[in-house]
Amino acid sequence: MVEIKKICCIGAGYVGGPTCSVIAHMCPEIRVTVVDVNESRINAWNSPTLPIYEPGLKEVVESCRGKNLFFSTNIDDAIREADLVFISVNTPTKTYGMGKGRAADLKYIEACARRIVQNSNGYKIVTEKSTVPVRAAESIRRIFDANTKPNLNLQVLSNPEFLAEGTAIKDLKNPDRVLIGGDETPEGQKAVLALCAVYEHWVPKEKILTTNTWSSELSKLAANAFLAQRISSINSISALCEATGADVEEVATAIGMDQRIGNKFLKASVGKYSFLYVTQVTNASSFIEELCFLCNLISLKKKKDFKSGTGGLCFQVIDMNDYQRRRFASRIIDSLFNTVTDKKIAILGFAFKKDTGDTRESSSIYISKYLMDEGAHLHIYDPKVPREQIVVDLSHPGVSADDQVSRLVTISKDPYEACDGAHALVICTEWDMFKELDYERIHKKMLKPAFIFDGRRVLDGLHNELQTIGFQIETIGKKVSSKRIPYTPGEIPKFSLQDPPNKKPKV
Numbered sequence: 001m002v003e004i005k006k007i008c009c010i011g012a013g014y015v016g017g018p019t020c021s022v023i024a025h026m027c028p029e030i031r032v033t034v035v036d037v038n039e040s041r042i043n044a045w046n047s048p049t050l051p052i053y054e055p056g057l058k059e060v061v062e063s064c065r066g067k068n069l070f071f072s073t074n075i076d077d078a079i080r081e082a083d084l085v086f087i088s089v090n091t092p093t094k095t096y097g098m099g100k101g102r103a104a105d106l107k108y109i110e111a112c113a114r115r116i117v118q119n120s121n122g123y124k125i126v127t128e129k130s131t132v133p134v135r136a137a138e139s140i141r142r143i144f145d146a147n148t149k150p151n152l153n154l155q156v157l158s159n160p161e162f163l164a165e166g167t168a169i170k171d172l173k174n175p176d177r178v179l180i181g182g183d184e185t186p187e188g189q190k191a192v193l194a195l196c197a198v199y200e201h202w203v204p205k206e207k208i209l210t211t212n213t214w215s216s217e218l219s220k221l222a223a224n225a226f227l228a229q230r231i232s233s234i235n236s237i238s239a240l241c242e243a244t245g246a247d248v249e250e251v252a253t254a255i256g257m258d259q260r261i262g263n264k265f266l267k268a269s270v271g272k273y274s275f276l277y278v279t280q281v282t283n284a285s286s287f288i289e290e291l292c293f294l295c296n297l298i299s300l301k302k303k304k305d306f307k308s309g310t311g312g313l314c315f316q317v318i319d320m321n322d323y324q325r326r327r328f329a330s331r332i333i334d335s336l337f338n339t340v341t342d343k344k345i346a347i348l349g350f351a352f353k354k355d356t357g358d359t360r361e362s363s364s365i366y367i368s369k370y371l372m373d374e375g376a377h378l379h380i381y382d383p384k385v386p387r388e389q390i391v392v393d394l395s396h397p398g399v400s401a402d403d404q405v406s407r408l409v410t411i412s413k414d415p416y417e418a419c420d421g422a423h424a425l426v427i428c429t430e431w432d433m434f435k436e437l438d439y440e441r442i443h444k445k446m447l448k449p450a451f452i453f454d455g456r457r458v459l460d461g462l463h464n465e466l467q468t469i470g471f472q473i474e475t476i477g478k479k480v481s482s483k484r485i486p487y488t489p490g491e492i493p494k495f496s497l498q499d500p501p502n503k504k505p506k507v
């Protein structure tokens with residue numbers, strides 16, 4: 001029986017940081033070292049202000065940091081000393097070459113594999129934690145085999161992480177399941193059991209599933225794909241609701257009561273569903289085709305077959321995500337009398353979901369882009385995303401051009417400042433605090449008619465109150481509210497809301 005006494009985790013990000021903090025917290029006798037090439041990130045992990053926000057994370061880190069949990073940039077030493085190495089580096093969507101925008105970029109995984117083999121002697125378990133295309137373990141093994149040395153024995157496992165951001169600590173402490181995939185050889189199974197023993201410190205045995213490596217890798221991608229398809233389905237229903245007068249929340253409740261369907265993950269919104277859901281599943285198919293990237297496969301080999309099979313469904317999920325954002329931006333512009341040029345618009349929420357500061361692929365970026373393209377002045381507020389991050393995200397060449405951000409974007413220090421003098425307030429993230437704002441105060445300071453566009457249905461319970469204050473509310477998955485805009489002499493809108501012109505944003 002192999003006993004794990006020291007763990008090294010390469011990658012101190014949204015997955016590696018919280019996962020290894022919880023392992024250290026739950027297994028006081030195991031020494032856990034989390035390493036990263038990013039020195040400022042490691043410094044932040046060692047400081048009172050952690051580099052990522054997750055409810056409960058700070059308490060967990062503070063309970064064991066300096067005792068059995070360490071954050072370091074000394075990657076080579078940490079690998080050398082460890083019995084088990086987790087690979088938790090990012091696998092971003094490719095931004096260049098074949099598969100650009102869709103396939104996963106495995107360059108960081110490859111760099112880790114090379115560094116691990118260079119710094120290893122004897123026995124070590126190497127575990128994929130990052131979400132990777134199916135058969136990534138094979139590429140890692142090939143790098144190990146091509147660089148092997150006498151007495152070196154590196155076992156490769158797959159142990160994908162199912163945590164969701166915003167609930168990471170809860171998910172890690174009480175997971176629905178832990179999945180561990182390994183080789184079906186006695187050596188492989190020995191490694192699987194060693195990792196099981198780590199989780200058995202706090203996870204009931206019946207929740208720890210062991211499979212072969214490929215089932216484990218594919219299960220993670222399949223789970224992501226099912227989740228993405230589910231949100232995609234309810235979002236497509238939300239468009240029908242807006243056209244017919246049905247309310248998507250009522251429809252979700254009605255269909256969710258069917259036990260075969262279930263009521264979770266049926267919230268229509270402008271939220272992004274992780275790019276990993278789609279890119280890596282589609283990438284999985286390309287991997288089977290001699291590890292080539294998705295677009296390689298599609299454009300050079302059998303584009304038609306792929307489009308009509310699994311890949312087709314995944315593309316539709318991507319398209320639906322994009323459609324939902326464009327539709328929402330278009331509705332804002334249409335409602336604001338067909339123009340937002342030079343209008344002040346408050347954007348509340350920039351993170352991709354509540355309880356995280358993560359903005360990767362956030363819908364707020366896209367909605368801001370569509371509004372900036374129309375010349376709107378955006379005043380953005382988020383309780384957890386730093387100002388610099390918002391500026392970096394919006395300054396990306398794919399999002400804005402030239403001096404658009406400096407001309408059109410202001411980052412506000414509180415929601416009231418963002419809404420002061422605004423024509424509209426747009427909710428892009430479902431932060432709980434947005435339910436508790438003083439909307440009378442906000443309404444007084446906004447231009448009239450004052451619009452609220454709720455892209456997250458956070459204000460559902462407050463519609464009557466808000467309409468009484470005088471707001472015009474537009475919400476995802478529901479037809480334009482029946483209450484007419486209060487008419488104030490001298491403020492007659494140029495266009496009737498009953499008959500909005502159909503101009504779409506130029507995007």
Ligand code: UDX
Nearest residue numbers: 161162163164165265266267269271272273274352353
């Ligand atoms: C996801 C998977 O849930 C998790 O298992 C995997 O490990 C990583 O990817 P995450 O991306 O953190 O987690 O967030 P998730 O909770 O899946 O939400 C994704 C987006 O969909 C968010 O913007 C969220 O607000 C939105 N969402 C979620 C909806 O719009 N409706 C829903 O019903 C659920």
Ligand code: ADP
Nearest residue numbers: 011012013014015016036037038089090108111
């Ligand atoms: P995830 O959401 O998958 O955790 P993040 O981007 O939050 O992704 O974190 C991944 C971390 O991995 C980053 O902090 C990055 O600096 C780190 N990283 C990437 N490549 C390497 C590498 N070769 N060695 C060490 N750390 C790496």
